[in-house]
Amino acid sequence: MEKIILSPAKYVQKEGAIATIADYVRPLGENPLFIADDFVMGITKDKIERSYAVSSGILHFENFNGEASRNEVSRIGKRIETDKIDCVVGIGGGKTLDTAKAVSYYSKLPVVIVPTIASTDAPCSALTVLYTDEGVFDEYLFLPHNPNLILVDTEIIAQAPARLLVAGMGDALATYFEARACKRSNATAMAGAQSTKAAMALAELCFETLLESGTAARLSAENKVVTKALEDIVEANTYLSGIGFESGGLAAAHAIHNGMTVIEEMHHLYHGEKVAFGTITQLVLENAPQEELYTVINFCKEQGLPTTFAELGVEHVAQEKWLEVAELACSEGETIYNMPFEVTPQDVYAALLTADKLGAAF
Known part of the structure; x- marks a missing residue:
C-alpha cells in the first residue's frame, strides 16, 4: 500500500x-x-x-x-x-x-x-x-x-474583509470529513496515493482548531486586529487544510460545491461558503451522528456560513434545479465517488433538501 x-x-x-x-x-x-x-x-x-x-x-x-x-x-x-x-x-x-x-x-x-x-x-x-x-x-x-x-x-x-476569513473556515471545515471518508474507502488522495496518519492528524487538528478559535478569530478580523485566535485560524485555513485536502483527499463536500456552480444565483458566494453547505450535505449523506451534525451546523450558524437554501440566496430556486446540482455532483470522475458507499444523484438530491430543512430547524 x-x-x-x-x-x-x-x-x-x-x-x-x-x-x-x-x-x-x-x-x-x-x-x-x-x-x-x-x-x-x-x-x-x-x-x-x-x-x-x-x-x-x-x-x-x-x-x-x-x-x-x-x-x-x-x-x-x-x-x-x-x-x-x-x-x-x-x-x-x-x-x-x-x-x-x-x-x-x-x-x-x-x-x-x-x-x-x-x-x-x-x-x-x-x-x-x-x-x-x-x-x-x-x-x-x-x-x-x-x-x-x-x-x-x-x-x-x-485587514481583509472578515467574510474572506470566514469563507476560508468554510473551506477548511470540509477537510477532516472528506479525508475521513477517503480513509474509510481507501481512496486515492490528490497526492497520488492513500493518506498517511500524519495527513489525517492534520486534517483532524484543522477541525478542532476551527471549533476552538473560529469565533474569536472572526471577531478579530471584524476589528482588523491580530490575535492568537486569528493566527490559529489562518494556519488552519491555509496550512492544516492545505495538507489535509491534498494528502487526505476530497469527497462529497467539494463535489457538491462543484454541482452548485450550475445555479447562477449562487455565483456571488465564495468557494468556502458553498463548501460549508456541501459539508453539511455530506454528513447527511453519511447519516452522521446527530451530535456531530449539530456541531457542524452550529459552527456554521455562529460564523455566518450558509446552512439553508435561503442563506445561500436561492430559497426560491426550483427543486428541479437541485436535481441538476445533484447530477453534476455525481459526474464521472468526481470526488464524490471517494465516499465509502455507493452514491447516486437521487441520494445527493435527498441530502441537499434534508440539509436545508435541518439548517432551518436548528
Missing part, C-alpha cells in the same frame, strides 16, 4: 512578515520577480523594497492583470529570460498565486507564495487552476512539487 504526504518546503507565518521578506526569499534567488495586482502592489511594494534596502540584488515587479490564463502566464514568463529572473514571488489572492505557480513551473524556477487573504487552502498545493482570458475554466495544471516557501503576513490578512 502506497502512502504519500505532500507539503511546501517551508511555511512561515507571522505578523509583519512582508517587512522581512528578503530574509526568506534571498536563499532561493538573488534576482526575484514579484507578481501582484495593482491593489496588493500598492500596499506591499514599499515594504518589500525596504526589506531589500541593504541588498545588492535587483528587484523586479510585475502587475498581474487579473486573470490566471495561459496568455497572462506567457506574458509574465517573457520577463524571466529578459531580466535573468531566478525566483518567482506571487503576492495576493488565488488567481495571482496560481499565475505565479504556473510561471515558476514553465520557467523551472523556485516559487514563493504570499497569500494576502485566508479564504482557501490552495496556497500550499501543487496545483494551479488556469482560465481563459474571459475567465472561463480552462484546465488544472498539476505541478511536480509544492511551493518552495509559503510566507503569510497575518497583519495584512487581518
Whole structure:
C-alpha cells in the first residue's frame, strides 16, 4: 500500500512578515520577480523594497492583470529570460498565486507564495487552476512539487474583509470529513496515493482548531486586529487544510460545491461558503451522528456560513434545479465517488433538501 504526504518546503507565518521578506526569499534567488495586482502592489511594494534596502540584488515587479490564463502566464514568463529572473514571488489572492505557480513551473524556477487573504487552502498545493482570458475554466495544471516557501503576513490578512476569513473556515471545515471518508474507502488522495496518519492528524487538528478559535478569530478580523485566535485560524485555513485536502483527499463536500456552480444565483458566494453547505450535505449523506451534525451546523450558524437554501440566496430556486446540482455532483470522475458507499444523484438530491430543512430547524 502506497502512502504519500505532500507539503511546501517551508511555511512561515507571522505578523509583519512582508517587512522581512528578503530574509526568506534571498536563499532561493538573488534576482526575484514579484507578481501582484495593482491593489496588493500598492500596499506591499514599499515594504518589500525596504526589506531589500541593504541588498545588492535587483528587484523586479510585475502587475498581474487579473486573470490566471495561459496568455497572462506567457506574458509574465517573457520577463524571466529578459531580466535573468531566478525566483518567482506571487503576492495576493488565488488567481495571482496560481499565475505565479504556473510561471515558476514553465520557467523551472523556485516559487514563493504570499497569500494576502485566508479564504482557501490552495496556497500550499501543487496545483494551479488556469482560465481563459474571459475567465472561463480552462484546465488544472498539476505541478511536480509544492511551493518552495509559503510566507503569510497575518497583519495584512487581518485587514481583509472578515467574510474572506470566514469563507476560508468554510473551506477548511470540509477537510477532516472528506479525508475521513477517503480513509474509510481507501481512496486515492490528490497526492497520488492513500493518506498517511500524519495527513489525517492534520486534517483532524484543522477541525478542532476551527471549533476552538473560529469565533474569536472572526471577531478579530471584524476589528482588523491580530490575535492568537486569528493566527490559529489562518494556519488552519491555509496550512492544516492545505495538507489535509491534498494528502487526505476530497469527497462529497467539494463535489457538491462543484454541482452548485450550475445555479447562477449562487455565483456571488465564495468557494468556502458553498463548501460549508456541501459539508453539511455530506454528513447527511453519511447519516452522521446527530451530535456531530449539530456541531457542524452550529459552527456554521455562529460564523455566518450558509446552512439553508435561503442563506445561500436561492430559497426560491426550483427543486428541479437541485436535481441538476445533484447530477453534476455525481459526474464521472468526481470526488464524490471517494465516499465509502455507493452514491447516486437521487441520494445527493435527498441530502441537499434534508440539509436545508435541518439548517432551518436548528
